[in-house]
Amino acid sequence: MKRDTRQTVYIFAVLILVAGTVYKVPYLKSVFYDQMVSSLGVTHTQIGILSSVYAGVKMVLYIPGGIIADRLDTKKCLIFSLIGESLLTAVYATLPSMLILAAIQALMAVVNIFFWTSFIKSIRILGRDQSRGKIFGFSEGLRGITGSAATFIGLQVVSMFVEEGRPIRFVLWFYALYYFVVGLLIWKIYPEHMESGNERCQNWRDYVEVFKRPAIWMVSLLIFTSYSLQVAFEYTTSYMTQVLGASAVLAGIVATLRDNVCGIIGSPLAGSWADRKKSPTQVALRLLLVEIVLCLLLIMSPETTGAAIPVMVLILVFSTVIYGVRGVYYSTMSETGVPVTLTATATAAVAVFGYTPDMFMSLWCGRILDIHGYQEGYKHIFVLMLIFACLAVGVCLMMLWYQRKVVKNRK
Numbered sequence: 001m002k003r004d005t006r007q008t009v010y011i012f013a014v015l016i017l018v019a020g021t022v023y024k025v026p027y028l029k030s031v032f033y034d035q036m037v038s039s040l041g042v043t044h045t046q047i048g049i050l051s052s053v054y055a056g057v058k059m060v061l062y063i064p065g066g067i068i069a070d071r072l073d074t075k076k077c078l079i080f081s082l083i084g085e086s087l088l089t090a091v092y093a094t095l096p097s098m099l100i101l102a103a104i105q106a107l108m109a110v111v112n113i114f115f116w117t118s119f120i121k122s123i124r125i126l127g128r129d130q131s132r133g134k135i136f137g138f139s140e141g142l143r144g145i146t147g148s149a150a151t152f153i154g155l156q157v158v159s160m161f162v163e164e165g166r167p168i169r170f171v172l173w174f175y176a177l178y179y180f181v182v183g184l185l186i187w188k189i190y191p192e193h194m195e196s197g198n199e200r201c202q203n204w205r206d207y208v209e210v211f212k213r214p215a216i217w218m219v220s221l222l223i224f225t226s227y228s229l230q231v232a233f234e235y236t237t238s239y240m241t242q243v244l245g246a247s248a249v250l251a252g253i254v255a256t257l258r259d260n261v262c263g264i265i266g267s268p269l270a271g272s273w274a275d276r277k278k279s280p281t282q283v284a285l286r287l288l289l290v291e292i293v294l295c296l297l298l299i300m301s302p303e304t305t306g307a308a309i310p311v312m313v314l315i316l317v318f319s320t321v322i323y324g325v326r327g328v329y330y331s332t333m334s335e336t337g338v339p340v341t342l343t344a345t346a347t348a349a350v351a352v353f354g355y356t357p358d359m360f361m362s363l364w365c366g367r368i369l370d371i372h373g374y375q376e377g378y379k380h381i382f383v384l385m386l387i388f389a390c391l392a393v394g395v396c397l398m399m400l401w402y403q404r405k406v407v408k409n410r411k
Helices: 005-019 029-040 044-070 074-092 098-129 132-160 168-189 204-211 214-233 236-242 248-277 280-300 305-329 331-336 340-354 357-410
Strands: none
Touching (some): 005 098, 005 132, 029 044, 029 236, 029 248, 074 168, 132 168, 214 305, 214 331, 214 340, 236 248, 236 357, 248 280, 248 305, 280 305, 280 331
């Protein structure tokens, strides 16, 4: 269907409003970790279990859910996912039992699968009249900005209601209302049947073809090891409060910069570097070597209040490098022989394995803290990050060897 520029901008703006915030509730621990422990009355291990439930359901349903969503009306999928997450968040705000919390996380995984598939499809459709690369680039950057804005509002809500007890309830009510309002905006603004109807749907043969390619497993391993490090790195939020003595608000601000603003800086810079080097894998390798150095600095950093500011700066630098790796690891598919025609299918297949650390890393790190306590526990987590950084370097070296083999066979 034909769209004027103004309508395209409106649709894009509404999608970005929620794309940067839709994962805030299932990943609430990233910023509001201490508030979750105190408000929900759960252990570190139980918080890890909640993350594992969410990730496990997504892993099992990602491919079939994506195929189903690809065959349904995109507008209806978006509205279903947002209204669904709004209702689930409202139930979350009642601070229910652990069993109900696990059920909420599982259902959020389902609605988020439908949202993300429909969001990517919508951005592709909107970019049909322009440069798709440009509109995807803008969407990635603006998602970080809207995500940061929503988190800062959440932090302000916590500070406003800190005397009320269990202030996390009010943050959850804010997100519930936010999702509901944006869902209504999509119902009002998003056109009916925006798809052209001639897009090729994925089928199971596409996935079988993808899984036969060694390159897919290499890229999956690179994402698996890199993302394992990133999930463990999120525990620097509680590290700042429990070990360095930072206030919850200050730690939340640093966590917001870490999770949103650093990505706006790191990913584009790494992408530009990869374009100049003409090798995303070599850029990823160099950034991972920097991560090894930064892991060692975290391990050796003093655990005193006086070291709080330098360590926070170190955390922000580390996050920028992590997002740099994230900005190029999907690009490595082009170097390892994955054809353009299978890019979308390969991306979904890679995500199934590459993001499985969500299933176990939070559980693992939470268990470490429960067993060893804060002082010793965080050192163990930083060593774990170092191990995964070293494994990722090994994967990059293997990929470079395989790329040379592919090039040699083409000659």
